[in-house]
Every structure is written in structure tokens, then in C-alpha cells.
Amino acid sequence: MVVMHDARRRARRLVTVAAAALLPTVALPVTPARAATACTVNGVPARGPFVAGTERGDLIVCDAVDGGTVVDARGGDDTVILDGVVRGRVRAGSGDDRVTLGPAGVVEPGASVDAQRDDDTVDIAGVVRGDIDGGAQNDALTLRATARVEVSGAVLGAAGNDLLRAEPGPHPYAGRADGGPGADLVDLRTTLAPTARALGGNDFLHAHVAFALTDGGPGFDICRVDAGNRPAACEL
Numbered sequence: 001m002v003v004m005h006d007a008r009r010r011a012r013r014l015v016t017v018a019a020a021a022l023l024p025t026v027a028l029p030v031t032p033a034r035a036a037t038a039c040t041v042n043g044v045p046a047r048g049p050f051v052a053g054t055e056r057g058d059l060i061v062c063d064a065v066d067g068g069t070v071v072d073a074r075g076g077d078d079t080v081i082l083d084g085v086v087r088g089r090v091r092a093g094s095g096d097d098r099v100t101l102g103p104a105g106v107v108e109p110g111a112s113v114d115a116q117r118d119d120d121t122v123d124i125a126g127v128v129r130g131d132i133d134g135g136a137q138n139d140a141l142t143l144r145a146t147a148r149v150e151v152s153g154a155v156l157g158a159a160g161n162d163l164l165r166a167e168p169g170p171h172p173y174a175g176r177a178d179g180g181p182g183a184d185l186v187d188l189r190t191t192l193a194p195t196a197r198a199l200g201g202n203d204f205l206h207a208h209v210a211f212a213l214t215d216g217g218p219g220f221d222i223c224r225v226d227a228g229n230r231p232a233a234c235e236l
């Protein structure tokens with residue numbers, strides 16, 4: 001029996017070697033190298049997979065956040081600057097934080113940037129394909145003229161009375177803009193692409209040109225659309 005098994009194993013090995021020899025020598029497509037996490041925390045380089053601030057106010061700057069990485073500024077009033085591709089998760093923690101997605105910043109699908117608790121300021125000048133969230137309490141989220149929110153992207157006020165404003169720019173807003181619970185001011189001074197969804201709770205909703213759905217949703221909503229599709233579910 002042992003001899004039989006050995007013979008079979010040897011035969012199998014021979015077949016494997018032969019198959020490998022027959023493989024064409026064409027170059028297989030190479031997936032582009034992903035940038036490894038590259039951040040600094042108060043000037044000290046940090047490479048992940050967990051980039052942590054302290055319970056005090058920190059300055060965290062990232063040129064790349066890889067898919068397996070969590071960046072957590074923790075407590076304190078932190079400044080978080082994202083100036084490259086974000087594939088992982090970024091959290092600003094409690095405290096009144098300032099989170100910036102610079103012009104070279106990209107939040108990829110599945111990635112998230114969450115300012116979390118307290119009154120945060122979120123400034124967006126880059127590309128949004130994932131989620132950017134103000135977190136609980138009263139946040140101010142501003143999309144600069146260079147910002148581009150694609151169909152998979154979402155900018156969310158979440159709980160609290162939030163201000164979500166988009167400055168006029170060349171890229172139509174194609175994703176979701178949602179004040180979430182609370183009395184929000186959603187002021188989109190840009191064009192909404194047909195794929196866009198502008199939603200509110202008890203809100204003031206404004207869209208400059210809407211080829212999309214502007215939906216007051218439940219609650220008392222005041223809606224203004226300068227041109228394009230009329231808003232839905234608005235009380236005023």
C-alpha cells in the first residue's frame with residue numbers, strides 16, 4: 001500500500017511539473033502597487049495598520065491610507081489632513097476636530113472618513129467615492145470648488161444640526177448629500193447630476209440646478225431649487 005501511495009504521489013508531482021513547464025511565458029498582468037500607509041502623527045512617521053493620536057489635540061497628516069489601516073485621532077481637538085488616496089478608515093474621535101481632504105485627496109469606495117462626536121469642521125477639496133461623515137453633534141461640511149463627489153460617494157451630516165454646503169464648481173454632484181437627523185442646512189450651490197440624491201430631515205434644502213432628486217423626506221422641510229427637477233416632500 002505504501003509503495004502504491006508513493007508511486008501515485010510521484011506521478012502527481014510529475015504531472016504538476018509538466019503542467020508548469022507548459023505554461024506560456026507571457027507576462028501576467030500586474031496589479032498596480034498600492035501605496036502603503038504613509039502618515040505623520042505630530043511630525044512622527046506612522047505606517048499602520050493602526051495610526052493613533054493621543055487624547056489631546058493632534059496633528060495627523062496622511063499621504064496614503066491603505067485598505068487595512070485605521071487612523072484614529074482619539075480625543076482632543078485634532079487636525080487631520082488627508083492629501084492622498086484613502087482606502088481605509090479615518091476617525092477623528094471626540095473633540096471639535098478639523099478634517100481636510102486636500103485637492104490631491106481621494107476617498108475610495110468602501111473607505112470612510114468620520115469626524116465622530118462633537119462640533120467638527122470638514123473641508124473637502126478632493127474626490128469622494130466613499131463616505132465622509134460629520135458624526136454626532138453640529139458639524140460644518142464644506143465642498144470646495146475642486147471637490148468631486150462621484151455616484152458611490154456620500155457626504156453625511158449624521159446626528160445634530162449640520163451645515164452641508166457645496167460651492168459652485170465644474171464637477172456636478174453625483175453622489176448622496178444627507179443632513180441626517182436634526183435641523184440641517186443643506187446648501188448645494190452646484191449642479192446635481194441625475195444620479196445625485198439630496199436628502200434631509202427637518203431641513204432647509206437648496207440645490208442650484210437639479211437633474212436629480214431633492215427630497216425633503218419626513219419632517220418640516222423648506223426646499224429651493226433654482227432650476228431643473230422640482231423638489232419632493234417639501235412643506236415650503
Ligand SMILES: [Ca+2]
Pocket residue numbers: 053054055056057058073074075076077078093
Ligand atoms: Ca487626539
Ligand SMILES: [Ca+2]
Pocket residue numbers: 092093094095096097115116117118119120135
Ligand atoms: Ca469629532
Ligand SMILES: [Ca+2]
Pocket residue numbers: 157158159160161162179180181182183184
Ligand atoms: Ca444632521
